[in-house]
Amino acid sequence: MTLTIRNITKDFLVPGDQSICALSEITFSVADEEFVSVLGPSGCGKTTLLRIIAGLEYATSGSIEINGEIISGRSPRMAMIFQEYSLYPWRTVRDNVTFGLEVGGMHKSQAREVAQTYLHLVGLDDFADRYPHELSGGMRQRVTVARALAIKPQILLMDEPFGALDAQTRNRLQEELLEIWEKTKKTIIFVTHSVDEAVYLADRLIVLTSRPARVCEVIPIHLARPRDRTGQEFARVRRQVLDLIAQPKCSLQ
């Protein structure tokens, strides 16, 4: 499976007959089981791009394709994990995970079994009957990962999922995500504005300019895993990425 983002442009209409161009002719492809990180400055259009890929927003022009076939609207092949915690506070952890499955027509008892499997995968077996407010931020994000995986998507779209977490928790969730990725063989597009996070996680970085976002660099990361973020190799690659991002064509307007 190849996911292609082809010539995506997005203009938002704003009051006064004006428009804001958020994305300009974005093109890149993502291979099966690849981990791609989309890196860009705050406000450049990263969330808008993920929403368009997920079919939650229409592009002004361009297309999203899987194996060359244009997909329009929401696709069961994709699951999105949002920037802000998006759990239902009145549902238990388990029922947050089963919700999408039941809406999709799965019987309650089967949905509970599936939820159990994925809550186990993210290490939350013992918290299935708790409510979101009883969990830490890191645990809540684990629930959103379990919920996204439960619908068995091929492609996981993650929008700065760990941005609000403290550094230690964030690092731990990054490690756990890589373990899950290796076990479940998903294709992942992970949005971040942290170079460190992108270099730690990804096979390839797609670097966007400030708004309107354009692709200014595509950088393969050849570091072997597990990556040691305190090592010299990591520091060297991180430096390279920072130098590439500092080029005039990538820098802020």
Ligand SMILES: Nc1ncnc2c1ncn2[C@@H]1O[C@H](COP(=O)(O)OP(=O)(O)OP(=O)(O)O)[C@@H](O)[C@H]1O
């Ligand atoms: N529904 C909308 N209507 C009008 N403008 C919008 C809408 N959604 C986003 N925008 C504008 O598009 C631009 C990109 O927003 P977006 O949320 O995609 O950025 P981002 O890169 O995800 O930012 P951040 O790093 O802060 O999460 C911003 O200027 C924003 O104001």
Ligand SMILES: [Mg+2]
């Ligand atoms: Mg965003």
